[in-house]
Amino acid sequence: MSSRPALLRRLGRYYLLYSIGFVSFVGLLAVAEQFGLTPRWIGQIFLFSTIAIYAAIGVMSRTSDVSEYYVAGRRVPALFNGMATAADWMSAASFIGLAGTLYHTGFEGLAFVTGWTGGYVLVALLLAPFLRKFGQFTIPDFLGARYEGHFARVVGVFAAVLASFVYVVAQIYGVGLITSRFIGIEFEIGVFVGLAGILVCSFLGGMRAVTWTQVAQYLILIIAYLVPVGILSYKVTGVPVPQIMYGTVLRDLGVKEQELFSEPRENAVRALFRVRADEYARKIADLPASLAAERLAQVQRVNELRSQGAPARDVSAAERQLRDLPRSPDEARLKWERVRQESLARTVHPPPHAEPHPGHDRAARDIARNNFLALTFVLMVGTAALPHILMRYYTTPTVREARSSVFWSLFFIFLLYVTAPAYAVFAKWEVYSSVVGSNIASLPHWVASWGKVGLVRIEDMNGDGVLQLAELTINSDAILLLVPELAGLPYVVSGLVAAGGLAAALSTADGLLLTISHALSHDLYYKMINPAASTQRRLVITKSQLLVVAVVAAWVASMRPDSILFMVGAAFSIAASAFFPALVLGIFWKRANKWGAVSGMLAGMGITLYYIVRTHPFFGGSMAEAWFDISPISCGIFGVPAGFIMIAVVSLLTPPPSPEAQALVDYVRLPDLHGRAPTGENGL
Amino acid sequence: MDDDKDAERRAYWRATLRLTAGLLVVWAAASFLPGWFPDELNTLTFFGWPFGFYMAGQGALIIFLLIVWCYDRWMLRLEKRYGLNHEE
Numbered sequence: 203m204s205s206r207p208a209l210l211r212r213l214g215r216y217y218l219l220y221s222i223g224f225v226s227f228v229g230l231l232a233v234a235e236q237f238g239l240t241p242r243w244i245g246q247i248f249l250f251s252t253i254a255i256y257a258a259i260g261v262m263s264r265t266s267d268v269s270e271y272y273v274a275g276r277r278v279p280a281l282f283n284g285m286a287t288a289a290d291w292m293s294a295a296s297f298i299g300l301a302g303t304l305y306h307t308g309f310e311g312l313a314f315v316t317g318w319t320g321g322y323v324l325v326a327l328l329l330a331p332f333l334r335k336f337g338q339f340t341i342p343d344f345l346g347a348r349y350e351g352h353f354a355r356v357v358g359v360f361a362a363v364l365a366s367f368v369y370v371v372a373q374i375y376g377v378g379l380i381t382s383r384f385i386g387i388e389f390e391i392g393v394f395v396g397l398a399g400i401l402v403c404s405f406l407g408g409m410r411a412v413t414w415t416q417v418a419q420y421l422i423l424i425i426a427y428l429v430p431v432g433i434l435s436y437k438v439t440g441v442p443v444p445q446i447m448y449g450t451v452l453r454d455l456g457v458k459e460q461e462l463f464s465e466p467r468e469n470a471v472r473a474l475f476r477v478r479a480d481e482y483a484r485k486i487a488d489l490p491a492s493l494a495a496e497r498l499a500q501v502q503r504v505n506e507l508r509s510q511g512a513p514a515r516d517v518s519a520a521e522r523q524l525r526d527l528p529r530s531p532d533e534a535r536l537k538w539e540r541v542r543q544e545s546l547a548r549t550v551h552p553p554p555h556a557e558p559h560p561g562h563d564r565a566a567r568d569i570a571r572n573n574f575l576a577l578t579f580v581l582m583v584g585t586a587a588l589p590h591i592l593m594r595y596y597t598t599p600t601v602r603e604a605r606s607s608v609f610w611s612l613f614f615i616f617l618l619y620v621t622a623p624a625y626a627v628f629a630k631w632e633v634y635s636s637v638v639g640s641n642i643a644s645l646p647h648w649v650a651s652w653g654k655v656g657l658v659r660i661e662d663m664n665g666d667g668v669l670q671l672a673e674l675t676i677n678s679d680a681i682l683l684l685v686p687e688l689a690g691l692p693y694v695v696s697g698l699v700a701a702g703g704l705a706a707a708l709s710t711a712d713g714l715l716l717t718i719s720h721a722l723s724h725d726l727y728y729k730m731i732n733p734a735a736s737t738q739r740r741l742v743i744t745k746s747q748l749l750v751v752a753v754v755a756a757w758v759a760s761m762r763p764d765s766i767l768f769m770v771g772a773a774f775s776i777a778a779s780a781f782f783p784a785l786v787l788g789i790f791w792k793r794a795n796k797w798g799a800v801s802g803m804l805a806g807m808g809i810t811l812y813y814i815v816r817t818h819p820f821f822g823g824s825m826a827e828a829w830f831d832i833s834p835i836s837c838g839i840f841g842v843p844a845g846f847i848m849i850a851v852v853s854l855l856t857p858p859p860s861p862e863a864q865a866l867v868d869y870v871r872l873p874d875l876h877g878r879a880p881t882g883e884n885g886l
Numbered sequence: 887m888d889d890d891k892d893a894e895r896r897a898y899w900r901a902t903l904r905l906t907a908g909l910l911v912v913w914a915a916a917s918f919l920p921g922w923f924p925d926e927l928n929t930l931t932f933f934g935w936p937f938g939f940y941m942a943g944q945g946a947l948i949i950f951l952l953i954v955w956c957y958d959r960w961m962l963r964l965e966k967r968y969g970l971n972h973e974e
Binding site: 452582602613790871 | 895899902913918921924925931932935936939940943944946950953957958965970
C-alpha cells in the first residue's frame with residue numbers, strides 16, 4: 203500500500219483527468235449538436251455514458267474483503283470522503299426539486315437550505331469523530347455495543363431500514379422521472395436502467411466501489427448545477443457568479459413583483475379564477491343533479507357538432523371532454539374540489555419572493571414562522587441521524603481525518619445549497635420580466651414542448667392573447683431545467699443537467715441500499731442469528747440482501763406512489779427521533795443505559811409515526827388534529843425531545859450501565875491513541 | 887493507567903465540552919435567529935439583499951462552515967496541549 207500523501211496525489215490526478223475528460227466530452231457533444239445531433243440522442247448518450255462510467259468504476263473497485271466491502275478499507279482521505287458524502291447526501295430532491303421549491307415559496311423555502319446544511323455542524327461536533335473512534339461497521343453496531351445487547355441493536359436496525367427504505371424509493375422514483383421526462387424513455391424502463399447502474403457498483407464493490415463512484419458522481423453533479431446558472435447570471439448581470447449577484451436581482455425582482463401585482467389585467471384574470479371557483483362550488487353543492495346536467499349538455503354538444511358537419515378535430519375534442527367527465531358523483535366531488543382549490547389558489551398573488559412568513563393576519567404569520575423553525579430543526583437533526591451519512595465517517599483513516607472530512611463534506615454541499623436560491627431568483631426574474639406579458643402566440647418553444655409533458659401549463663383566461671402571470675403554471679421540477687432554456691443555451695446543457703440529476707439520485711440510492719443491506723446482513727444475520735458465519739458467507743448474504751432490497755424498492759417506485767416528497771420528509775423525522783437522542787447521549791452522558799435508550803428510541807419513533815398518522819390526509823388524519831399547527835413533515839419536533847426526556851428518565855430509574863459500556867464511552871471520547879478498542883479496531 | 891494521565895484526560899474532555907457548547911450556541915443563533923426575527927433583520931440591506939433573507943440563504947451557511955473549520959483547528963490544538971497527539 204502506498205503512503206497516504208502519495209495516495210492523495212494519485213487520486214487527485216485521476217479525478218482531475220476524469221473531470222477534464224468529462225468537460226471535453228460535453229464540449230464534443232455541443233459541437234456534434236451544431237452538426238445536427240438531435241436532443242433525443244444527446245439525452246440518451248448522456249444517460250448511458252455516465253452509467254457506463256459508474257459501472258466501470260464499480261468493476262475496477264470490486265472486492266471480496268470484508269473491511270473493504272463495509273468501510274472501504276478505512277483509508278479514504280478526508281477530501282474525497284467529503285466529496286463522496288456530499289454526493290451521498292444530495293439526492294434527487296436537492297438537485298431537481300430545491301430550486302423549484304425556492305421559486306414557488308421564496309423565503310419559506312430557505313428552511314431547506316439552512317436545515318440541510320446546519321445538520322453537519324451537529325455531525326461534526328457531536329457524532330462523526332466519536333463514531334470513527336468506535337470504528338465498527340454500522341450505526342446499529344454502536345447502539346449494540348454502547349447499550350449492551352441485541353435489544354437496542356434490533357430497534358436500530360428497524361429504524362435504519364424503515365428510514366432508508368422510504369428514502370431509497372424516492373431516489374429510484376427520481377431516476378424514473380428524470381429518464382422519462384428529460385431523456386424520453388419510459389418511466390418503468392428508466393427505473394430499471396437506473397437500478398442496473400446502482401447495482402453494478404454496490405453489488406461488486408460495496409462501500410469501496412460506492413465511495414469512488416460517488417466522487418465521480420459529485421463532480422458531474424456540481425458541474426451540471428453551476429454551469430447553467432453561471433451563464434444566466436452573466437447574461438443578466440454581466441458577472442458569472444450568481445451566488446454574489448442574486449442580491450441585486452432580488453431587489454429588482456421585488457420592484458417587478460409590485461408592478462405585476464397592481465396591473466389591471468392581472469387582477470382581472472385573478473377575478474375570473476374567483477368566478478370559476480364559485481361556479482365549481484355551486485356544481486359540487488348540486489351533486490348529483492349537476493353531473494347529469496353536465497353530461498346531457500355535453501352529449502347535446504357532440505351531436506350538434508356532428509350534425510353541423512364540424513371539423514373532425516372539434517368533434518373529437520368534444521368527445522374526449524365527454525369521456526373525461528367523472529363517472530360517479532363521488533369522483534366528481536373529488537375532481538371538482540381539486541379544480542376549485544386550484545382556482546382559489548390563483549385568485550391571490552403569490553407572496554413577494556423575499557417576504558418572510560406570509561399570511562393574512564398575525565396568527566397566520568406566527569403559524570408560518572413556527573413551521574419554518576420546526577422544519578429547519580427537523581432537517582438539521584435528521585441530517586445528523588441518517589445512517590447512510592453517519593456510516594461514511596467510518597471510512598476515514600483517523601479521527602482527525604473524520605473531523606476534517608466533515609468540513610469537506612459541508613464545503614462541497616455548501617457549493618450547491620448556496621446556489622439554489624440564486625437559481626430561483628434568476629429564473630423568476632427572467633420569467634416575470636421576459637415571459638410574462640408577451641404574446642401567447644410567440645412564446646419560446648419550451649413552453650409548447652413542456653406543455654406536452656405537463657411541466658408547464660398556460661390558459662388564456664381573459665382571452666386577450668397576452669400571457670398574464672396568473673395564467674402560467676410551472677411545475678417545481680421544471681425550474682432547474684428552465685434555466686438553460688432561459689439563458690438560451692443549446693440542448694447539450696439541458697442534457698448535462700439531466701445527467702447531474704441522475705448522478706444525484708444514483709449516488710444517494712447507492713449509499714442507502716448499502717445501509718439497508720448492511721443492517722440486515724451484518725447486524726441482523728451475522729451479529730444476531732449466526733455469529734459463526736464465515737467471511738465468504740457473510741458477503742454472499744450481504745450481496746443477496748442488496749439485490750432483494752433493490753428490486754423491491756424499484757418495484758415500489760414503479761407503482762408511482764403519491765406524495766413522494768412527503769415520504770422523504772418523514773424519513774428525516776423518523777431518523778431524527780429514533781437515532782439522534784440515543785447516539786448523542788450515548789457519547790455525552792455515561793449514565794444513559796440500555797433501558798433508557800430502547801424506550802427513548804421507541805418513544806421518539808412512536809410519537810413521530812403517531813403524529814403523521816394523526817395529521818396527514820394520506821392516513822386519514824387532518825390538520826385539525828395538529829398540535830400547535832405544526833405540519834406533519836416536521837413531526838420530528840415532537841419525537842426528538844420525547845426521545846431525550848425518555849432516555850434521561852428511564853436511565854435514572856434503572857441501574858447504571860456496566861463498567862465495560864462506561865469504558866467504551868471513555869474510549870470513544872479520546873482521539874486516536876496507540877491503544878486498541880475494548881472491542882478491537884477490526885473486531886469482525 | 888496512572889492518575890496523572892487520567893486527570894489530564896478528564897481535563898481534555900472538559901475543554902472539549904466547553905468548546906462544543908460554545909460552538910453549539912453560535913450554531914443555534916445562526917440557525918434560528920434569522921427565521922425568528924426576519925422582519926427586523928430585513929430592515930437592513932446587504933449588497934441588495936434584505937439582510938434576513940441573506941442570513942437564511944447564505945450567511946448562516948458560511949457561519950456553519952466556519953464553525954466546523956474552527957472545531958477541527960481547536961481540537962488539534964487541544965490534542966497537542968494534552969499530549970494526545972500520538973498519531974502521525
